[in-house]
Amino acid sequence: MEKMVLVTGATGTVGRDVAKLLSKQGAAVRAGVRDQAKARQRFDDDIALATFDFEDDSSFAGALDGVGKVFLLPPLLANQVEVTNAFVDAAKRAGIRHIVKLSVIGIDHATQFTFGKWHAANEQHIRESGLAFTFLRPNSFMQNFVTHFSPRNGSIYLPWGNGTASFVDTRDIASVAAEVLTSDGHEGKIYTLTGPAALGIADVARILSEAAGRELKYVDVPEDAARDGMLQAGLPQWQVEPIMELHAINKQSRWSAVTSDIENVTSNPATDFAEFARDHADRFRAS
Numbered sequence: 379m380e381k382m383v384l385v386t387g388a389t390g391t392v393g394r395d396v397a398k399l400l401s402k403q404g405a406a407v408r409a410g411v412r413d414q415a416k417a418r419q420r421f422d423d424d425i426a427l428a429t430f431d432f433e434d435d436s437s438f439a440g441a442l443d444g445v446g447k448v449f450l451l452p453p454l455l456a457n458q459v460e461v462t463n464a465f466v467d468a469a470k471r472a473g474i475r476h477i478v479k480l481s482v483i484g485i486d487h488a489t490q491f492t493f494g495k496w497h498a499a500n501e502q503h504i505r506e507s508g509l510a511f512t513f514l515r516p517n518s519f520m521q522n523f524v525t526h527f528s529p530r531n532g533s534i535y536l537p538w539g540n541g542t543a544s545f546v547d548t549r550d551i552a553s554v555a556a557e558v559l560t561s562d563g564h565e566g567k568i569y570t571l572t573g574p575a576a577l578g579i580a581d582v583a584r585i586l587s588e589a590a591g592r593e594l595k596y597v598d599v600p601e602d603a604a605r606d607g608m609l610q611a612g613l614p615q616w617q618v619e620p621i622m623e624l625h626a627i628n629k630q631s632r633w634s635a636v637t638s639d640i641e642n643v644t645s646n647p648a649t650d651f652a653e654f655a656r657d658h659a660d661r662f663r664a665s
């Protein structure tokens with residue numbers, strides 16, 4: 379019998395589409411989730427569930443039992459490096475053949491930003507484990523405008539100045555992950571996943587306005603105000619400073635390059651922002 383693919387982060391933005399696409403393609407899928415009752419409502423019965431918590435290593439062996447490949451999505455945890463590395467060790471003990479890890483754009487040996495350093499440490503640990511791997515390094519998600527940067531009272535508040543980025547649709551990331559997990563030839567590869575164009579936030583606001591049929595504005599927030607806003611909203615300090623690092627990178631347009639890795643892997647062009655906006659227009663009509 380074909381071994382299962384374990385999908386971590388399966389209830390999140392990227393992972394839920396990875397699990398669903400794999401299942402649609404006929405793979406045996408197990409979603410590793412913290413709350414099975416909640417997760418069951420989100421998935422059809424063809425997706426098996428296992429209780430899995432990165433912060434509880436006693437959950438690792440059960441989730442990995444009978445699994446051949448893993449989609450590894452480290453969630454935002456202050457101890458990401460330690461818990462993800464411990465999970466990789468457990469995957470090796472369990473005889474996993476291939477780990478497909480979600481990382482982040484812009485990481486190499488000179489990585490300067492905190493979240494990048496964490497992902498780089500996880501990548502390094504996977505390399506040293508000797509397990510077969512594929513690293514997916516996406517740019518900022520288009521879906522951030524639905525989640526983290528959603529408009530408030532008709533405005534998108536970000537400290538990006540005129541900075542631009544080649545935002546990527548998470549549905550494309552999931553398509554790449556599903557392809558890599560179900561076909562040969564991706565071991566040892568690193569894919570940098572971007573959308574088809576670099577956009578500034580004023581461009582984003584214009585495209586979202588067209589899709590939503592109402593005016594959304596970009597408010598270029600001073601950095602201190604952005605920092606204070608996140609703290610007031612209850613984000614812990616350990617998240618706020620690393621997020622400010624990402625904003626600074628984007629203000630400098632450092633992640634504006636466009637790659638063809640999505641099309642090369644999936645044979646479909648990367649989704650452009652206008653399509654993302656049309657597909658999520660309801661989310662922008664009343665925010």
Ligand SMILES: NC(=O)c1ccc[n+]([C@@H]2O[C@H](COP(=O)([O-])OP(=O)(O)OC[C@H]3O[C@@H](n4cnc5c(N)ncnc54)[C@H](OP(=O)(O)O)[C@@H]3O)[C@@H](O)[C@H]2O)c1
Binds near residue numbers: 387430480519
């Ligand atoms: N946002 C961006 O622009 C961007 C760009 C590049 C890379 N990334 C990377 O993408 C990843 C985040 O992906 P995402 O946006 O799809 O995540 P997300 O929507 O925030 O979802 C996080 C997932 O992780 C699960 N989770 C949280 N804590 C867990 C734990 N202790 N044990 C097991 N599962 C846990 C959540 O499950 P529950 O339902 O139980 O909470 C959920 O399924 C991060 O590694 C980030 O660095 C993000």
